[in-house]
Amino acid sequence: MSIKLKALLKSPWVFHLCSGSCNNCDIEILDCITPRYDIERFGMLLVGSVRHADVLLCTGIVNKLGESRVKRIYNQTPKPCLVVAVGNCANSQGVFRGSYACGKPLDQVIPVDIYIPGCPPKPEAIILGVVKLIEKIKGKKK
Amino acid sequence: MKVLFYFLILPGFLFTAAAGLLSSWIDRKVTARVQWRVGPPFLQPLIDIVKLLGKETILPSTANKITFLLSPVIGLVGITLVSTLLWIMDANPNASFIGDLIVVLYLLAIPSISVIMGGFSSGNPIASIGASREMKLLLSYELPFILAILVPVIKSGGLIKIGQLLNYQAHNGVFAGSASGAIALVVAIICMQAKLALVPFDMPEAETELIGGPIIEYSGTVLAMYKLTRAMMLFTLPVFLVIIFIGGIELAFPAAIWGILKIVGLLVIIILIRNTNPRLRIDQAVKLFWGPITGLAVLAVVLAFLGK
Numbered sequence A: 001m002s003i004k005l006k007a008l009l010k011s012p013w014v015f016h017l018c019s020g021s022c023n024n025c026d027i028e029i030l031d032c033i034t035p036r037y038d039i040e041r042f043g044m045l046l047v048g049s050v051r052h053a054d055v056l057l058c059t060g061i062v063n064k065l066g067e068s069r070v071k072r073i074y075n076q077t078p079k080p081c082l083v084v085a086v087g088n089c090a091n092s093q094g095v096f097r098g099s100y101a102c103g104k105p106l107d108q109v110i111p112v113d114i115y116i117p118g119c120p121p122k123p124e125a126i127i128l129g130v131v132k133l134i135e136k137i138k139g140k141k142k
Numbered sequence B: 001m002k003v004l005f006y007f008l009i010l011p012g013f014l015f016t017a018a019a020g021l022l023s024s025w026i027d028r029k030v031t032a033r034v035q036w037r038v039g040p041p042f043l044q045p046l047i048d049i050v051k052l053l054g055k056e057t058i059l060p061s062t063a064n065k066i067t068f069l070l071s072p073v074i075g076l077v078g079i080t081l082v083s084t085l086l087w088i089m090d091a092n093p094n095a096s097f098i099g100d101l102i103v104v105l106y107l108l109a110i111p112s113i114s115v116i117m118g119g120f121s122s123g124n125p126i127a128s129i130g131a132s133r134e135m136k137l138l139l140s141y142e143l144p145f146i147l148a149i150l151v152p153v154i155k156s157g158g159l160i161k162i163g164q165l166l167n168y169q170a171h172n173g174v175f176a177g178s179a180s181g182a183i184a185l186v187v188a189i190i191c192m193q194a195k196l197a198l199v200p201f202d203m204p205e206a207e208t209e210l211i212g213g214p215i216i217e218y219s220g221t222v223l224a225m226y227k228l229t230r231a232m233m234l235f236t237l238p239v240f241l242v243i244i245f246i247g248g249i250e251l252a253f254p255a256a257i258w259g260i261l262k263i264v265g266l267l268v269i270i271i272l273i274r275n276t277n278p279r280l281r282i283d284q285a286v287k288l289f290w291g292p293i294t295g296l297a298v299l300a301v302v303l304a305f306l307g308k
C-alpha cells in the first residue's frame, strides 16, 4: 500500500454533510467525538470546511433541492476522498420514501463507499462502519 | 553552504518542524486529557501532514492564483528564519548582530500576515471575514507585545542584541525574577496566545462560525504548509519568550533538561489557557488588548525605568 493511502487511513478528517435528514443521525455523529467514544484516538477530526475533508459523512434523503448541492460538495472535496452513507435515509430514503420531496437516493447522486444502516445508527455502529471501510480499502490495495 | 545547512536542517526547518509537530502533539494530547479523552497517538501530527501532502490541491476559480499559492510559503519561510536566528544566538550569544531583536519581532508578524494574504486572495467571503479579524487582532496585540519586549531592553540598560540579553541574564539573574519582568512576561504570554490564534483569541479561525476562516479554501499541500507553520509557531514562540525573559536554553547535557522544561512549561500554560476559556468577540479582544493589557505593559515599562 502506498504511503499516501496509509496516511489517509490513519488520519481521516471527516466532513459532515447533511441533506434533508431529521437531524437525529447528525446528533449521533456528534456523539462520536464525545469523551465516551473519542474518535480522535484514530486520528479522526471533524473539520468545518469541505476542502480539508477526506471522508464525507452523508446523512438524510437527498431531496430534490439538495441534489445539485450534494454533487457540488462532492466535486469540491479534494481527492482521494471516501463517502459514507449514515442512516437508513441515506441508504434507501428510509421512512421518507415516496414523499414528494424525495429525489434520487444518495448512491445515485455520488459514489458511496460504505452504508451504515440504522435509524439512527448507534455511535458504535458508525465507528464500526468506518473501521470496516478502512479494512475494505486495505484489502483492496493489498 | 553552512548558512543553508543552518537554515534547512539543524536549527532551521527540519529541526523546528520536528519540534513543532511534537509540541502540537503535546497540545492535542493535553487537551484530550483535560477533556477526559484518550487523545491521538504520538505520530498523529506527522501523519496528518503526510496525508495532506498526498492530497489534491484545489485552486478555487475566484482566487488570485499566485498570491494564493505563495502566501503559505512566505509564512513558512518567516517562521523558519525566526527559529534559525533564535537557536543560533542561543548556542552562541556572540553571533548576535545589532538590532536582531527588532528583526525577530518583525519576522514574527510574517506568519500572521501570510494568513491574511491567503485569506483575502482566496476569494471566499468567509475567508475575507477571517482575514479581516486576523488583521484587527494583529493590530491589537502588537503594541503590548512590543512594550513587553521593551522591558528587558530597558532593564539591561539599552542592550538590543539577543545575545547580549542572554549574557546579561547569565550574570545578573533572569528578567522574569524582577517585578517588571514578571508583569511583562504575563503580558507577553497573553499576546503569544493571540499570535498563535488559540482560544480565547481564535476568532479569525472560529471553527463554529467561520469554519476555518482564512484557510477555508486551502487543501492538500498548501494546507499542510499552513498546519506546519502553525505547529512551528507553537514551538518557536515559547522559545523566544524563554530566551528573552527566562534566561535561554543551555545546550550542555544536564542543563538542557532545565531549558526544555521551561519551554514545555510555557507550552502547558498556553494549552491550559486554551482549554479553560471561551472565545472572545473581536471587539472584546481589541478592547482587552488596548485597555488593560497595554496598561499592564506600560506599568511594566515604568517599573523597569524605576529599576524594579
Ligand code: SF4
Pocket: A020, A021, A022, A023, A024, A025, A059, A060, A061, A086, A087, A088, A089, A090, A094, A095, A118, A119, A120, A121
Ligand atoms: S435515518 Fe432515521 S434518524 Fe437518520 S435522518 Fe433518517 S429518519 Fe432521521
